[in-house]
Amino acid sequence: MSSVSESEISDQLRNVVGDSYLLTSKSAKIEDFKKDMGDFESAPLLVVQPDSAQQVSRILKILNTHKVAVVARGAGTSLTGATSTFGGVVIDFSKRMNRILKIDITNWYVHCEAGVVVDDLNQELEKHGFFFPPDPASTPWCTVGGVVAEDSGGMRTFRYGTVKNWVLALNVVLADGTMIRIGEPLPKNRVGYDLVHLICGSEGTLALITEAWLKIMPLPGRTGSSSVKKFMIFFSNWNDAVSSIVAMRSSGIQPNLLEFMSKEAMTAVNQAFDTQIPEHQAILFMESPFEMVAKIIEICNANHSVDAYVGKDPKDEERLYSARALLLLGIKTLGSGVYNEDIVVPLDKLGEYLDFVKLTAKKYGLQIPTAGHAGDGNVHPTIVFDAESNESREKAKEAFADLINEAVQMGGSVTGEHGVGVQKLEFANRQLLERNGPKAIDLMREIKRLWDPNNILNPGKFVPRETTAP
Ligand SMILES: Cc1cc2nc3c(=O)[nH]c(=O)nc-3n(C[C@H](O)[C@H](O)[C@H](O)COP(=O)(O)OP(=O)(O)OC[C@H]3O[C@@H](n4cnc5c(N)ncnc54)[C@H](O)[C@@H]3O)c2cc1C
Structure with missing residues (x-):
């Protein structure tokens, strides 16, 4: 930041958005912008709530001139600290730019x-x-x-x-x-x-x-095409569930949704939201065209599934869907802290990886309910810990690192969808260096310099670290 004072910046931004849409440290509402949903916390300097691209442009001109960090924010549901401010200015798009x-x-x-x-x-x-x-x-x-x-x-x-x-x-x-x-x-x-x-x-x-x-x-089914069905298939272990997925893929069957949940994850969501889903060791949740359902159940039976449940009507199907969608919120009720991973592994390594998650939970004495997108090999082990205990937090951090390192060793990636933010910066750096090499990192850093020479846009996140001394 240049030598300009906070109050000068506030005055200039107030001129752009008006008093009602500039939140300063004196405003109680600024509290809402301190955290993301991964509970990464840091207080913003100011929050501005523009109404148009023209206002965003004027805001950025001011902040770029004074070299003040800027963090764009939608709903703040990021789980990786991507909206952490480190004392920068937040531009809130959700308040007025929602047309x-x-x-x-x-x-x-x-x-x-x-x-x-x-x-x-x-x-x-x-x-x-x-x-x-x-x-x-x-x-x-x-x-x-x-x-x-x-x-x-x-x-x-x-x-x-x-x-x-x-x-x-x-x-x-x-x-x-x-x-x-x-x-x-x-x-x-x-x-x-x-x-x-x-x-x-x-x-x-x-x-x-x-x-x-x-x-x-x-919308599916709108033009007289086949209607779709949501259903769950239950297994007594991951091996059988993963064999079923592999068998479906090899037969060329592609459901619209192919999700998996561990028993621990399902118990958490049942307890938190009364979703009443049977709690088997491994659960697949799918949506597919109606005529494909029987074939999928047949394949799963051949791979030792223990039960299946097809949604009775749209309301019942919605219950199945929400049991999967609400998983993270359900798991969050299990402890005061959670680290949510979103690792990707090659599909043929999924069973092996899920066993590794179980071993990691045992090694550190932590609960790690797990769910994910089976079709993409995208796994969400969610490490539950006691946020008040340093020992518990340290164990969770070690487990977090073990789970990422194992996935990368298997040929996977540190993140499939939640992104890098601050949470996975070190791991992402290492993956890029090992797999893509220093030249790829240099190119990425050049791109950042070209677009944002003063490094004001969400600094300290996502962009890989320099590979050579300056
Ligand atoms: C319960 C729960 C479930 C989730 N499930 C999933 C899931 O299934 N799949 C998945 O991928 N993610 C998931 N997430 C993570 C998160 O919801 C997504 O990353 C989402 O895209 C973030 O949207 P947001 O509007 O909240 O963005 P924010 O959290 O506000 O911001 C996220 C990032 O986008 C940037 N950004 C926001 N708006 C703009 C803009 N206008 N211009 C430039 N940059 C901008 C921010 O600076 C930040 O880096 C989940 C989160 C929660 C809490």
Whole structure:
């Protein structure tokens, strides 16, 4: 930060957004911006709540001139400390930049502002018989800007891919306040380097998203195509569950959803939300076209499943879905602290990895309920610890590192969807260095320098560390 005082910056920002939309340390509301949902905590210097891209541009011009750190924020549901402020200014997109600008059912896209909540978007799209498929379990809160910046995944990733597969174009504001449009709201576009996909997953470190053009799809079943069913299949061990997944894949069967949960995870969610799901050692939750259900059950039976339950009606199916979607919140009730991982392993190593999670829980004497996206090999071991006890926290940290290191050794990745933030920076650095090498890291650092020469956009996160001494 240059020698300018906090009050001078406040005055300049107040001129842009007005008094009601500038929160200072004196405002009680600033408390809401101290934490993300992973409980990473740091107080912001100020919070600004702009109403337009023009205001975002003016804000960035001021902050770039004074070299003040800026953290874009949607709903703050990040689990990795990606919205930690380290004393910087927060730009809150959720308060006023939450308008849906156009739903185009001929060209199959929606154009909206960054602060639109994903569930709100889908409610509007549903009125037209369409939907935006990516579905992180945080859709009741998370915003379009947040899911694009995190390239979020979810239960439907197996079938539809992560958010980046659904982004056609973006309006962004650069660190110096310049406003640009990147990409085109067209099904195909081969012009220029693909800047849209550089921004997807960049965690607010390259540019701030103000508007997005997102692809949409007709709702399944709308055009007389087969209706879908949600169901669960139960196993007495991971080995049988994973063998069933492998058998399904080898037979070319691709359900829309293919999720797994451990008994510990299911017990936690049943207790917290009364979802009343049978608690077997390993559980698969799926959605598939109706005519595929019997074949899937047959394959699972051949691999020693112990029971199956098909949702009776839409309400009952919603109960099954919410039991999976609410898992993290259920697990959070088990202890005062949790570390949530989102490791990826090659699918053929999934069973071996899940056994390793069990061994790790035993080694450290910790509960590690586990769930994940079986179709993507994306595993969420969630380490429960006593936040008041240093010993318990240290054990949890060691378990966290063991689980990541094992996944990377198996040829996996430290994160499949939650991103790097501050939580996984060291691990991500190591993975990049070992797998991609110093030149790839240098290129990434050059990209950051080019887009944000003063390093004001979400500094200290995501961007890999230098590999050579300066
Ligand atoms: C219960 C629960 C379940 C979850 N399930 C999933 C899941 O299934 N899959 C998954 O991928 N994630 C999941 N998450 C993590 C999280 O919800 C996602 O990362 C989500 O995309 C964050 O959206 P947000 O609006 O809350 O963004 P925030 O948390 O506010 O911000 C996240 C990052 O995006 C940046 N950002 C936000 N808005 C902008 C913008 N306009 N321009 C530029 N950068 C911006 C921020 O600076 C930050 O780096 C879950 C979280 C919770 C609490």
